[in-house]
Amino acid sequence: MEIVLAKRAGFCFGVKRATQMAFEAADKGGATFTLGPIIHSPQVVQKLEGMGVKVLKTLENLNDGTIIIRSHGVTSEELEEAARKELEIVDATCPFVKKAQEHVKRLSQTGYDVVVVGDADHPEVQGIVSYAEGKVFVVGSWEEAARLPKMKKVGIVAQTTQSFENLKHVVLECLMKGGEIRVFNTICDATAVRQEEAKSLAREVDCMVVIGGYNSANTKRLAEVCTELQPRTHQIETAQELDPAWFVGVNRVGVTAGASTPKWLIDEVIDRIAALDVEKKD
Known part of the structure; x- marks a missing residue:
């Protein structure tokens, strides 16, 4: 056979970068945490736990130490909370995810209603959505996009792991929803x-x-x-x-x-x- x-x-570039940053932070010792699993690999998370890196769901009870931001990113509110608490931040957010966050922020600041193509329950999407300052919608398919309201200006970004075909179908559907459309292909x-x-x-x-x-x-x-x-x-x-x-x-x-x-x-x-x-x- x-x-x-x-x-x-x-490993892709973003994941390799994030795991390297996490293991380097763990080697330094001290109280080290990740906000959510660093990557979606239980085996890698387990290895980091063996080095003393604990996974947290929230920053609620953390007042000092090092917090590693996972490759999928976190919400803008969580990042602000970490800074407010003066935690040492190791931002391992994938640069491609970071770019999607920045596009959403810029689009909403310039008057666009934002459509994020992706899985609403995925942490990457939840983080991206948090950077919108106005209306934001998450759709997983063209069928969901068909139920969107009419909008004057529509800005579209995608979860980095989406298929190009799905993004294309959603964009075509959104052409019937808005007079002006701006699309950023944020698929990795x-x-x-x-x-x-x-x-x-x-x-x-x-x-x-x-x-x-x-x-x-x-x-x-x-x-x-x-x-x-x-x-x-x-x-x-x-x-x-x-x-x-x-x-x-x-x-x-x-x-x-x-x-x-x-x-x-x-x-x-x-x-x-x-x-x-x-x-x-x-």
Whole structure:
């Protein structure tokens, strides 16, 4: 059985930067915290916890120490609260997410009603929305965009892990909602490239394995686009979840991973698949 790994599987620039900043902060010692998980990888979060970095849901009871801002960013109110409490802030927000936040702030300041294309429950989107000073709407699809009210000026940005197709469909729908429309394509290039690579690989293999946290939006989308082309697609977090039955009759298996998946987890999965192949031949 041949195992084919996608070229750009695993950490993207923003996640790599955030984890490096977090581990460097942990090495310095002292009371260190992250506001929410640093990235959507339970295994990386667990490693940081082993180094004394605790995950907080809010800053309510924190009055000193170092707070690391996760790669998805936080709300403007939370960042202001950290500054007000004079906490040492390590801002590991992905630069692409930061750009989306800035676009929303600028659009709302110049009189645009803002539409954010994304998942309303995702922390990245909640952070982006908080930078709007006027009306802001979150839509996940063109169907949701169709229910938006009429607006004079519409400004559109996207969650960085959205698909370009979804953004395009929402923009087309918004053309019927406003007289003036301004669009910023804030989708991360790494996300688009990974999805295209995953699609290409899914067409060429008998089975796909997508590695990444179940709370990771970009990993979930990778699994979705692969499933559309290769029904034998399985998302896992760790090698222990692999089922030998998935590989019965499989000659080529494709492997890809979300942007929050560390290399050591990918290596473990590949090694385990290779071992399963040996067992099957025996």
